[in-house]
Amino acid sequence: MQGKISTATQNKLSINYGAVIIGITILLNFASMSFFYSYGVFLKPLAEELGSSRTQASLPLMIFLFSMSFSAPFIGGLLDKYPIRRIIMTATSVMSVGLILLSQIQSHLQLYLIVSLFIGISIQGVGALATNKLLTNWFYRYRGLALGASAIGLSFAAMLMPILSAGLIASFGWRTSYGIFGLAIFLIVVPLVAYLVFTRPEDKGLIKDFNQQSVNMTAADTEPLGINYSSRDILLSANFWKIIIVMGIPSGVLTAMVTHVVPYLSDIGFSDLQAATLFSTIGISALFGKVFWGWLIDRFDARIAILFALAIQAGGIWQFLISASYWQFTFASVVYGLGMASIPSFQGVLVAKAFGNTSFGKVFGYTLPGMLPFTLGLIYFSAAVYDHLSSYDIAFYTFIGLFLFAALVTARLKLYKT
Numbered sequence: 001m002q003g004k005i006s007t008a009t010q011n012k013l014s015i016n017y018g019a020v021i022i023g024i025t026i027l028l029n030f031a032s033m034s035f036f037y038s039y040g041v042f043l044k045p046l047a048e049e050l051g052s053s054r055t056q057a058s059l060p061l062m063i064f065l066f067s068m069s070f071s072a073p074f075i076g077g078l079l080d081k082y083p084i085r086r087i088i089m090t091a092t093s094v095m096s097v098g099l100i101l102l103s104q105i106q107s108h109l110q111l112y113l114i115v116s117l118f119i120g121i122s123i124q125g126v127g128a129l130a131t132n133k134l135l136t137n138w139f140y141r142y143r144g145l146a147l148g149a150s151a152i153g154l155s156f157a158a159m160l161m162p163i164l165s166a167g168l169i170a171s172f173g174w175r176t177s178y179g180i181f182g183l184a185i186f187l188i189v190v191p192l193v194a195y196l197v198f199t200r201p202e203d204k205g206l207i208k209d210f211n212q213q214s215v216n217m218t219a220a221d222t223e224p225l226g227i228n229y230s231s232r233d234i235l236l237s238a239n240f241w242k243i244i245i246v247m248g249i250p251s252g253v254l255t256a257m258v259t260h261v262v263p264y265l266s267d268i269g270f271s272d273l274q275a276a277t278l279f280s281t282i283g284i285s286a287l288f289g290k291v292f293w294g295w296l297i298d299r300f301d302a303r304i305a306i307l308f309a310l311a312i313q314a315g316g317i318w319q320f321l322i323s324a325s326y327w328q329f330t331f332a333s334v335v336y337g338l339g340m341a342s343i344p345s346f347q348g349v350l351v352a353k354a355f356g357n358t359s360f361g362k363v364f365g366y367t368l369p370g371m372l373p374f375t376l377g378l379i380y381f382s383a384a385v386y387d388h389l390s391s392y393d394i395a396f397y398t399f400i401g402l403f404l405f406a407a408l409v410t411a412r413l414k415l416y417k418t
């Protein structure tokens with residue numbers, strides 16, 4: 001009797017454990033980008049105390065992006081080889097130490113080294129790379145939905161961290177605020193990961209998705225796991241470079257829009273408040289769009305879903321070009337935000353469908369430095385266009401052309417049929 005009660009209790013506790021995994025990845029994505037989305041609030045007081053120019057004080061974000069991208073293949077390899085719980089706990093601890101050390105810096109060199117060696121290098125072990133690997137292990141039929149829901153954590157970080165940071169800095173100063181963030185992330189995230197994260201559903205006697213017991217598994221519940229690709233295999237794969245183009249172009253346009261859309265709106269006559277509100281509209285639209293795109297890619301051929309998303313993003317950019325009134329620009333912001341919300345879901349699904357799950361971490365890791373020419377290049381391309389022409393129009397037309405090119409490449413992707 002005791003054995004039966006224990007089994008029933010275990011099954012009851014296992015209900016919706018997939019939702020628990022999604023919940024912890026939302027938290028991890030939020031924590032991983034806390035530094036990035038709050039740094040703008042810290043920039044001015046930090047620069048004043050260190051005697052920095054704005055260029056010197058802004059450099060850590062560039063260092064962060066480079067360190068994050070080029071450490072990703074190494075972190076991805078570790079995630080493929082070792083228990084994910086162990087990697088996330090270690091990376092979270094390193095990031096937390098880095099945030100605490102920021103509260104003690106006395107020079108620019110210390111700032112750059114800490115951002116590079118502690119924060120940037122650990123981020124992928126806490127956020128996108130680790131959470132994508134974990135969700136890919138746990139979900140199959142609902143993988144896109146899970147990845148889309150998980151990415152909500154990124155939107156929450158973008159919305160809440162600036163406000164939270166401003167409040168803490170006003171009350172305690174920037175140094176103490178960094179210490180609070182570092183300590184809070186360590187005390188909240190590490191215990192939850194230690195208790196809740198399991199590398200695979202099989203570790204809890206479950207199969208992928210929402211908690212069927214492994215004893216009930218059928219052939220329909222399995223997927224092609226792929227092979228263990230070497231770095232050379234990945235980098236020589238035409239499919240890999242197609243993914244770089246298909247995901248790099250929307251990601252690059254996104255970074256350019258985040259950087260330049262507020263100045264663009266200000267240049268054409270909107271007040272700072274109106275421009276900021278329109279920018280926030282993009283983020284709000286993206287927040288609601290993430291789950292939609294995940295749901296869509298689970299139900300249709302991934303290439304069809306991607307083509308639809310690319311068309312919506314191009315349509316949003318076109319609407320920016322032809323709009324004249326505030327409400328027309330609001331519509332443009334909603335359309336573009338909805339389309340760009342597809343990026344977090346689609347990247348992980350594409351890697352899994354093109355290469356399988358065995359080498360997911362390594363392949364996904366290589367996509368991040370591979371996309372840097374787009375994510376950094378389009379920011380500077382947009383700025384250069386404006387500097388020479390006093391207008392962003394040519395940059396926006398270029399974005400639309402790049403989306404068309406990405407659509408052509410999407411049609412040639414080779415994916416597992418599921």
